[in-house]
Amino acid sequence: MPWLFLAPALVLFALFKYVPMVEGVRLSLYEVRPFLGDVWVGLDNYASVLTDPLFRTAAGHTLLLALGTTFGSMLVGFGLALLLEGQARTLWFVRSAVFLPVVTAAAVVGEIWRMLYYPAPDGFVNTLLSWVGLGPWPFLDSPDTSLWSVMAVGVWKGAPYDMVIILAGLAGIDRQQYEAAAIDGASVWQRLRHVTVPALRPVASILLTLAAIRGLRVFTEVYVLTGGGPANSTTVWMTTLISRGFEKQDIGVASAAAVLLFLVTLALTVAVRVYRARKEIG
Template sequence: MTLTEDRPGRGPRGGRPRPPAGTRSPSAPRALLRWPRAATPWIFLAPVLALFGVFKFWPTLWGMYLSFFQVRPYLGNKWVGWANFRTAFHDAALRSAVEHTVIDALVTVAASAVIGFGLALLLEGPARHLRILRTAAFLPVVTAMVAVAELWNTILYPGGYGTLNTLLGHLGLGPEPFLSSPHSSLASVMLIQVWKSAPYDMVIFVAGLAGIDKQLYEAAAIDGAGAWHRLRHVTLPSLRPVTTIVITLGIIRGLRVFTEIYVLTGGGPAGSTETIVTYTYKQGIQNNQLGLASAVSTVLFLVTVLLTCLTLWWRRRKEA
């Protein structure tokens, strides 16, 4: 049995020299050098995060706080607890607005996703003319919603002054009250929403189609699979993550619909197009019930977060 002697300045068995006592480890300078590199992205993100904090996060938290008060400007807020929430849940106008919002969200999410997927199948590819067509199809998305709503208001204007009713008059068909009838106003608004949001879904689906391995299609074709079977067994399963994104964004978009309804119908006629956000706007701005409006906004925020989490959970369960 032999004994090894630890020489001064060296580790056992003649290994790497030990640093003298009281000196800093060589890894410490590397850690100090890595810290600025890791902090660089956050430095560039700081202005954006500050803006989000001021104009997004803080108003959300402040609205949750006000939902428990009767807001009285210049007189001081009065604590009312859950009274605003009880008032909201017992309001028939809000129940009608919730019904319209759910119908609007379900129809527009499904229609936009289906139409966007169809456009993606038609326009996906590297050809120049396809890029031009995709750009043209995407124009409604980048156009301000107020401008889009005013354009469609001119097209669907009731009587003989609207563009569409003028064309119907030349065909011998009577003018239709697209936006002034309780039976057709919500459907007309949903049509405009689909027209604007379907190209957005198209772009997401195009990105998903571009990421599918072409060898999967070649292998399916060799096995004798036709176009329908390739679409069903290759394309759709590969687009599950993309479809989840489209559905999640569509749900958020559908629950927050406001501008097009406010510009086109104002929630009318007879409340037939009233949604949660237009109801909240009227209660908070027109009726000066800021506490009630904050309570409704808080519930809408929590429902949106819950539906988003459920959608993501469903996706993970399907992929497991």
């Protein structure tokens, strides 16, 4: 009976997830020629990806963006969680307001920030910067600032999600530990360092995994904000993959790039799980 109820979902997963994944692996081994017949090339597509300067540049940008958004979101989310922790009834409204960026479509977020980043002196962000004597900055229009501007949007969108998970972790900490530390004369900073942070290590490992995967697969924000420009300064793995597959019609190489991204993501997930298992055993 359970399999009967699971069957519709399993069929949908097979048709729209697993079958396309297997087909992607198959296409990565061919030179795809629609209506002319595919030609077997083996691992040549993978070699093309690994030796392509644009893909190497995109890999560096993706890694930098993933690291920045991952740790930035965790730090900001941790700060928000500390500020919004508690049982007060009014906190639910503030938490809901802070969480809105997570449930907002990434394309909408990108479009809003593209307008906020308007590079003229009367742009919204530049106006705020002018109040403290800074700017105007070009933000998305300069190769020197575009990647950092995209990273800031990623942190803004990801931090509330991390906040919710950290709040769940904070709720599981025994309050008597804080009271005992306070009686022993520990300051607020010492309680935060020696009680809160160690208790949140399991939560941190989960956040690292989820945020790193989210960072490696970033696409929509970059595509909406910059499209990979200017001068390829914000091109990431996914934008390069999409460009290669749908604009240049090089489906085989694009499929190989997608498979490589999947393998990196899988390796990262397995590594974190093994690390957590060893920590629990130790």
